[in-house]
Amino acid sequence: MTKDELIAKLKTIVQPYIQDETAFANLSENTDFISDLKINSANLVDVILDVEDEFDIRIENDDMEKMISVKSAMDIINEKLAQK
Amino acid sequence: MTSNQIISLLPYQEPFLFVDELTSISSDGIKGYYSFKKDAYFYEGHFKDNPITPGVILTECMAQIGVVCLGIYIMKDEVSENSHPQIALTSSQVDFFLPVLPGEKVTVISEKEVFRFNKLKCKVKLYNEKEELVCRGTISGMIKA
Numbered sequence: 681m682t683k684d685e686l687i688a689k690l691k692t693i694v695q696p697y698i699q700d701e702t703a704f705a706n707l708s709e710n711t712d713f714i715s716d717l718k719i720n721s722a723n724l725v726d727v728i729l730d731v732e733d734e735f736d737i738r739i740e741n742d743d744m745e746k747m748i749s750v751k752s753a754m755d756i757i758n759e760k761l762a763q764k
Numbered sequence: 765m766t767s768n769q770i771i772s773l774l775p776y777q778e779p780f781l782f783v784d785e786l787t788s789i790s791s792d793g794i795k796g797y798y799s800f801k802k803d804a805y806f807y808e809g810h811f812k813d814n815p816i817t818p819g820v821i822l823t824e825c826m827a828q829i830g831v832v833c834l835g836i837y838i839m840k841d842e843v844s845e846n847s848h849p850q851i852a853l854t855s856s857q858v859d860f861f862l863p864v865l866p867g868e869k870v871t872v873i874s875e876k877e878v879f880r881f882n883k884l885k886c887k888v889k890l891y892n893e894k895e896e897l898v899c900r901g902t903i904s905g906m907i908k909a
Contacts, residue, residue: 720854721906722852722854722855722883722904722905722906723854725880725881725882725883726883728880728881729878729880741881744881
């Protein structure tokens with residue numbers, strides 16, 4: 681999967697949970713889920729569960745704590761996909 | 765963990781406690797009941813001269829029994845009398861089918877759908893004494909010990 685494809689998939693996943701439309705429209709690798717998109721902690725769990733379903737991977741507690749931006753989410757997804 | 769122990773850890777009190785007793789408890793689901801007091805404060809205004817239990821109060825009853833009590837049980841190894849659990853309702857989607865009148869006893873049955881990263885999501889149903897479905901829905905909350 682290319683980087684752009686991965687970002688596009690993530691964008692679809694986070695869309696239902698974002699509160700900042702402008703930040704969402706400008707979403708890039710550097711976008712932060714909490715400070716930019718204003719996703720709350722309960723919805724961040726939803727994002728992670730949806731990421732697990734979409735990519736058929738399992739995210740652990742340690743990964744969850746790191747998964748706070750598009751970049752870190754991409755790193756974790758790629759790492760988990762590589763382990764499969 | 766008994767029904768009384770769970771109820772004692774709830775962060776609610778009168779007039780906003782909507783749990784009388786829990787009759788079946790496991791980490792996958794919970795069942796409990798509550799009898800609405802005939803003189804509850806909200807009947808004065810909902811509705812004028814026609815007291816009916818508000819849907820938001822039925823939702824609250826479902827959330828207290830079905831999500832908060834279940835959440836406390838699931839986290840029983842981490843909660844204690846000294847560390848009252850912190851809770852927050854994060855989403856609810858409920859459909860209503862029948863009215864509940866003052867004095868009616870309702871039973872709430874909740875099934876855990878998912879508990880991950882401190883978020884508990886449940887499918888919850890509320891029945892009246894005739895065992896008719898009053899309302900049902902999906903309620904989620906965050907819980908921290």
